[in-house]
Amino acid sequence: MNCSFREATARMRIAGLLDAGSFVEFLGPSQRACSPHLQALDLPAAFDDGVVVGRGRIAGHGLLLAAQEGGFMGGSVGEVHGAKITGLLERAQHEKPTAVLLLVESGGVRLHEANAGLIAVSEIMRAVLSTRTAGVPVLVLNGAQYGCFGGMSIVSRLCDAIIMSEEGRMGLSGPEVIESTCGVEEFDSRDRALVWRTVGGKHRYLTGDTAMLVEDDTAAFRAAVLRLLDSVKPDLSLDALVAEHQRLGERLARFGGCSDALEIWGLLGAQAPESLPLLEIAEFLATVAPLRGRA
Amino acid sequence: MNPLTLLTELFPLGHEVRFEAEFFAGAARTAVGEVHVIGTVNNVLIGAELAHRLAAETLAVVQAHPRRSIVLMIDTNGQRPSRRDELLGIDGYLALIAKCLHFARMRGHRIVGLVYGKAVSGGFLATNMLADACFALPEAQIQVMNLPAMARITKVDLDCLRVLSRTSPVFAPGAENYLCMGAIQAIWTGAIAERLIEALQAPVADDRRRRDGAARGGRLFAEPISARVRHDGS
Numbered sequence: 255m256n257c258s259f260r261e262a263t264a265r266m267r268i269a270g271l272l273d274a275g276s277f278v279e280f281l282g283p284s285q286r287a288c289s290p291h292l293q294a295l296d297l298p299a300a301f302d303d304g305v306v307v308g309r310g311r312i313a314g315h316g317l318l319l320a321a322q323e324g325g326f327m328g329g330s331v332g333e334v335h336g337a338k339i340t341g342l343l344e345r346a347q348h349e350k351p352t353a354v355l356l357l358v359e360s361g362g363v364r365l366h367e368a369n370a371g372l373i374a375v376s377e378i379m380r381a382v383l384s385t386r387t388a389g390v391p392v393l394v395l396n397g398a399q400y401g402c403f404g405g406m407s408i409v410s411r412l413c414d415a416i417i418m419s420e421e422g423r424m425g426l427s428g429p430e431v432i433e434s435t436c437g438v439e440e441f442d443s444r445d446r447a448l449v450w451r452t453v454g455g456k457h458r459y460l461t462g463d464t465a466m467l468v469e470d471d472t473a474a475f476r477a478a479v480l481r482l483l484d485s486v487k488p489d490l491s492l493d494a495l496v497a498e499h500q501r502l503g504e505r506l507a508r509f510g511g512c513s514d515a516l517e518i519w520g521l522l523g524a525q526a527p528e529s530l531p532l533l534e535i536a537e538f539l540a541t542v543a544p545l546r547g548r549a
Numbered sequence: 550m551n552p553l554t555l556l557t558e559l560f561p562l563g564h565e566v567r568f569e570a571e572f573f574a575g576a577a578r579t580a581v582g583e584v585h586v587i588g589t590v591n592n593v594l595i596g597a598e599l600a601h602r603l604a605a606e607t608l609a610v611v612q613a614h615p616r617r618s619i620v621l622m623i624d625t626n627g628q629r630p631s632r633r634d635e636l637l638g639i640d641g642y643l644a645l646i647a648k649c650l651h652f653a654r655m656r657g658h659r660i661v662g663l664v665y666g667k668a669v670s671g672g673f674l675a676t677n678m679l680a681d682a683c684f685a686l687p688e689a690q691i692q693v694m695n696l697p698a699m700a701r702i703t704k705v706d707l708d709c710l711r712v713l714s715r716t717s718p719v720f721a722p723g724a725e726n727y728l729c730m731g732a733i734q735a736i737w738t739g740a741i742a743e744r745l746i747e748a749l750q751a752p753v754a755d756d757r758r759r760r761d762g763a764a765r766g767g768r769l770f771a772e773p774i775s776a777r778v779r780h781d782g783s
Binding site: 278279280281285287290291294295297307308309333334336337338340341342344345348363365366367368369370371372373374375376377379380381383384387404405407408410411412424425426427431432435436440441452453457458461463490492495496498499502503505506509510512513514515518 | 597598601604605608611612628630631632633634635636637638639640641642643644645647648649651652655670671673674675678679691692693694699702703705709713717718719720721722726727730731732755756758759762768769770771772774775776777778779780781782
């Protein structure tokens with residue numbers, strides 16, 4: 255039975271992903287780790303501050319994981335929310351689980367905690383890098399309703415690999431932010447087709463920014479994690495960085511003049527770029543297999 | 550402060566810093582040895598090209614000058630908000646700078662950050678916030694966004710935010726607030742060349758910003774919450 259990853263809550267995603275009964279939450283709701291800053295603004299708090307962290311297993315592999323809850327303030331990162339993720343990553347550096355999973359769903363910095371939120375994202379970034387340096391892979395699962403924007407998109411791109419669904423979205427400045435800053439002619443955030451092909455899973459997969467593209471199905475995410483656990487090994491070596499730098503430089507040279515994803519897909523060799531958004535995932539993957547790795 | 554004047558003040562022994570558009574870089578001499586300066590000017594919005602350039606410079610220093618200290622002087626209004634940069638995956642370009650700076654630190658390059666102009670959101674996250682220690686000049690402006698924009702987006706009354714920012718460092722922009730919360734180690738006044746020498750000689754530690762923020766009373770929860778997650782249920 256298909257169980258939508260997008261429609262689920264953070265806790266449902268965890269339950270669907272992990273071996274039954276294996277999840278143990280750290281600093282759960284009963285411990286009332288709420289944001290002090292929202293209280294100062296007379297805003298409702300959540301007992302988990304919008305992120306669930308803990309340990310569990312997938313097919314027996316011991317993992318640490320964090321799941322952001324978009325239903326609470328868009329999964330935004332405040333002081334407590336961020337400290338929970340940072341603490342989890344630091345724990346991983348000592349416990350050495352098979353991997354850390356980040357189930358992202360976030361608009362980025364929680365503006366209600368402006369400065370504290372920004373610093374918290376920075377602490378997550380550094381903790382991700384230290385965790386990888388300690389040899390523990392960090393994998394990102396992006397397919398939740400609110401997508402992954404702002405500082406959390408940088409966090410995602412610091413990790414070893416990203417798994418996205420077509421419905422997943424990843425970008426630094428969100429479409430609404432660009433529209434409100436630069437005008438609707440720059441980015442019409444209500445043009446859903448434009449939004450999906452600019453920041454959606456298919457585009458990110460075609461350019462190689464996401465390692466795997468899966469159906470909007472929690473079981474498909476679980477299977478993708480298992481596949482990556484076999485193949486991913488943290489590599490922050492000079493060779494790896496030089497290669498990534500070169501790849502991103504080539505991307506600028508080839509696609510820097512493009513103003514629409516359709517042009518990029520065409521340059522990659524797609525026969526009918528405009529048809530790609532319409533394809534089911536299996537058909538899409540088969541169609542674009544020869545194009546991958548060219549970006 | 551004008552970046553050229555600032556460089557002259559910071560490096561009385563001289564420097565070979567060169568400017569290309571909003572980017573600058575080059576070697577500089579100090580009483581404790583050569584350093585490499587990497588910076589930007591004009592509150593630049595960092596797009597994919599500039600991010601790529603900053604990463605290139607960092608990698609070049611690591612390859613050409615093992616363990617040489619890096620002085621990061623990034624002046625930015627944040628990432629460039631544009632559909633075209635999003636299309637290219639600008640988050641990945643900023644993440645690449647962060648990875649290169651982290652790699653440099655792991656290879657024994659000390660990184661001293663100095664905010665002399667503006668430091669805003671994504672542009673700050675991917676650069677100076679990766680330094681071993683980040684400092685600021687008194688006139689530096691550090692922020693996620695200004696209060697009126699914050700009021701508009703959060704739908705919290707502007708007057709309410711103004712009142713709160715008098716008592717809490719969380720809401721209002723400013724180097725002092727970031728000092729209080731641990732993200733800025735010190736604000737440099739007086740003889741800044743001497744401050745730089747001190748920074749280049751201070752012991753290097755892991756990310757100490759939570760501890761500093763707690764000790765200074767500006768950020769009381771990040772340290773204990775992360776500690777509880779590290780130890781809970783074990």
